[in-house]
Amino acid sequence: MKNMTGLSIKTEQGQLYILDQTLLPHQQRWLHCQQVEQMVVMIQQLQVRGAPAIGIAASLLLAYRAGQGDSRAQLLCSAEVLRASRPTAVNLMNNLDAMVATLQQSDYVSAAVACAEQLFAEDVQLCLQMAEHGAALVQPGERLLTHCNTGGLATAGVGTALGVVRLAQQQGKGIKVWVDETRPLLQGGRLTAWECEQLGIPYQLICDNMAAMLMARGEVDRIFVGSDRIAANGDFANKVGTYNLAVLAHYHQIPFYVVAPHTTVDPSCSDGSQIPIEQRPAAEVRGVRGSFGQVYWAPEQAPVFNPAFDVTPAKLVTGWVLDSGVLDQVAVAAGALTRLTVS
Numbered sequence: 001m002k003n004m005t006g007l008s009i010k011t012e013q014g015q016l017y018i019l020d021q022t023l024l025p026h027q028q029r030w031l032h033c034q035q036v037e038q039m040v041v042m043i044q045q046l047q048v049r050g051a052p053a054i055g056i057a058a059s060l061l062l063a064y065r066a067g068q069g070d071s072r073a074q075l076l077c078s079a080e081v082l083r084a085s086r087p088t089a090v091n092l093m094n095n096l097d098a099m100v101a102t103l104q105q106s107d108y109v110s111a112a113v114a115c116a117e118q119l120f121a122e123d124v125q126l127c128l129q130m131a132e133h134g135a136a137l138v139q140p141g142e143r144l145l146t147h148c149n150t151g152g153l154a155t156a157g158v159g160t161a162l163g164v165v166r167l168a169q170q171q172g173k174g175i176k177v178w179v180d181e182t183r184p185l186l187q188g189g190r191l192t193a194w195e196c197e198q199l200g201i202p203y204q205l206i207c208d209n210m211a212a213m214l215m216a217r218g219e220v221d222r223i224f225v226g227s228d229r230i231a232a233n234g235d236f237a238n239k240v241g242t243y244n245l246a247v248l249a250h251y252h253q254i255p256f257y258v259v260a261p262h263t264t265v266d267p268s269c270s271d272g273s274q275i276p277i278e279q280r281p282a283a284e285v286r287g288v289r290g291s292f293g294q295v296y297w298a299p300e301q302a303p304v305f306n307p308a309f310d311v312t313p314a315k316l317v318t319g320w321v322l323d324s325g326v327l328d329q330v331a332v333a334a335g336a337l338t339r340l341t342v343s
């Protein structure tokens, strides 16, 4: 396996390393990953997270296992174990499908390695293309708003929605971005804020429940979010709280865009009701887990509802920013998402 370096995933001398995102922004620790069970835990605990990133990490691990001499049967079984690690992001399933296809070849070890390397390289390229299309929508001086973390940490490249923000900033448009902290696991407050600092992007952190007030005051010009799965009709799943933003944006007539590569589109889901939504542990809502251990602010046994994602209906979306370009409501209603050509 050749050396590849992303913000949160890297390979060096044939070994796979994952930046532990649960420790950010305070600690940068790379975890050496060699076993399938280890990768499953890393994905479930969100040490590696973000739709494209989990697909790429799982594929690289499978390629590594192939190189370690695992049999075809073992690799097929491992692919299924990895596939079951998180249910919502279809990138994971798509990447594993591509890896499983390589196992049909006679020289499946080199085919698996080449495929995983290609998935990494492809994601870098797709991120650049989305950034170009999305940044073209941004006008000078705009105040953008984003949710969760959709940057380099969540992909192999510059990111999806945050990649757009990053390019708009690099183009000298003088933007700023409101960063939703993103309860319950604070991907905005911990990860997007950290990436903005690293990149010199002007940002201000807000609690999720402050977005409405900012919109009412006319302080949000445009919203960019990512996605874990886009259905054929344009409904899409993203980090819980995205739907709130879409409803607010509609009421305040603020353009609302979803930014995702074609690898996030799932034509087999006819609409958002078909997208499986991950339910997560109650402890995440009862309190917070930090380097200091678990702190509860709710009663320790409080009954909890904790979906990781929600579904935003297509009718609330201004545009779908893909690697191939920006689709509008008319194109999506005419089935454009089911006919995507890979750019």
Ligand SMILES: CSC[C@@H](O)[C@@H](O)C(=O)COP(=O)(O)O
Pocket (backbone or CB within 6 Å): 046, 049, 050, 051, 052, 089, 147, 148, 149, 150, 151, 154, 155, 159, 160, 161, 187, 225, 226, 227, 228, 238, 239, 240, 308
């Ligand atoms: C490029 S990131 C798109 C999505 O994966 C992102 O917005 C998101 O919701 C991530 O959720 P997470 O639970 O942190 O993996």
